[in-house]
Amino acid sequence: MNEYNTKLPIKQWAEADRPREKMLLLGKQNLSDAELLAIILGSGSREESALDLSKRILASVENNLNKLGKQDLKALQKFKGMGQVKSITLAAALELGRRRQNSEILEKPKITCSKDVYDLMQGRMIDLPHEEFWILLLNRANLVEHRILISKGGVAGTVVDNKIIFKHALAHLASSIILVHNHPSTNNRPSKADIDITKKISEAGKMLDIKVLDHVIVAGQNYYSFSDENLL
Secondary structure (H helix, E strand, O other): OOOOOOOOOHHHOOHHHOHHHHHHHHOHHHOOHHHHHHHHHOOOOOOOOHHHHHHHHHHHOOOOHHHHHOOOHHHHOOOOOOOHHHHHHHHHHHHHHHHHHHOOOOOOOEOOOHHHHHHHHHHHHOOOOOOEEEEEEEOOOOEEEEEEEEEEOOOOOOOOOHHHHHHHHHHOOOOEEEEEEEOOOOOOOOOHHHHHHHHHHHHHHHHOOOEEEEEEEEEOOEEEEOOOOOOO
8 A cells, every 4th residue: 555644534545545445345355454443443533544543553462453352441542543432333343253253153163173172262262351161062073062151260260060060961962071261361381270170070071971072271372282281
């Protein structure tokens, strides 16, 4: 795109360079994050265009949309040109994106490795400020039949009840289960409590002929797999 004076309104740009017109012409997939953000914001300020404002906001979070999604309204309103309405609009758009990731997949996903588990669950857990413990219930073909939240906790941990886990597994006639929880600290190493509860649940599963295939810790952009580390 040609360089423009930041005070020049987007309406005065060449039509092919305007984010909205560019989307109509080339499709949404060909717009940058900043251009998509500019469309959401609609306008900038007297000093800069919506696109320059968008670039400045993204630069503040190292151009990482996950980090942007964690910003609260007060943080967004610190940027000149970001009033309450624009901040609420942006936060709402980011929340819709997060919920889209969380939506139930109509086709049952198949688990072939720990990365499949992470990809399936990270959208639900990556921005959480607290710990959650989930189970995936699989059939004999390793297709995920159900994703069930077992417990919510605080920043440092959550309580897990074996009876509740296997109540769900038995009710849904699961052939196997996978344990998943998150670390808000983004430290992907398991704690002693994580290791102990994994062993306890795994032993209980053997008695019921319900195998625990893995326990995956979601830690931001990283994860830890008990199966990969031969701890199951």
